[in-house]
Amino acid sequence: MRESWTNREKSLLIASPVEDEKIRQSRQCIQEGVRAGAKAAAIACVTSAVPTLVAVRTIPWAKANLNYTAQALIISAASIAAYFITADKTILECARRNANYQKPA
Numbered sequence: 001m002r003e004s005w006t007n008r009e010k011s012l013l014i015a016s017p018v019e020d021e022k023i024r025q026s027r028q029c030i031q032e033g034v035r036a037g038a039k040a041a042a043i044a045c046v047t048s049a050v051p052t053l054v055a056v057r058t059i060p061w062a063k064a065n066l067n068y069t070a071q072a073l074i075i076s077a078a079s080i081a082a083y084f085i086t087a088d089k090t091i092l093e094c095a096r097r098n099a100n101y102q103k104p105a
Contacts, residue, residue, distance in 0.1 A: 029094035037087030044082035049075045 052074050055062045066074075 025098045026095075029091050029098065032094050033087040033091035036090040037083040040086035041079045041083035045075060045079040048078035 052066075052071055056066050056071060057063065
């Protein structure tokens with residue numbers, strides 16, 4: 001069982017160089033998306049944390065109603081949304097760039 005698990009990438013079929021290139025390009029697209037998403041999440045974290053923390057300390061309604069958990073949820077929701085939206089857009093853009101469209105004959 002252990003041998004079959006370690007050899008799971010070795011297939012009975014021989015992969016073509018074209019398929020290997022497509023796999024390499026897709027992995028590169030995923031890495032680009034993760035990098036871009038992490039950058040966007042970091043920027044969104046800072047840009048949502050500053051106004052949230054300032055509002056909690058200056059606006060009476062926010063001071064009374066937004067506890068630490070609410071503040072963390074506001075900041076993390078913005079960061080998570082920025083990560084997934086940016087990563088998705090980057091991966092799709094990279095996939096379109098790498099797609100080989102063939103003209104109809």
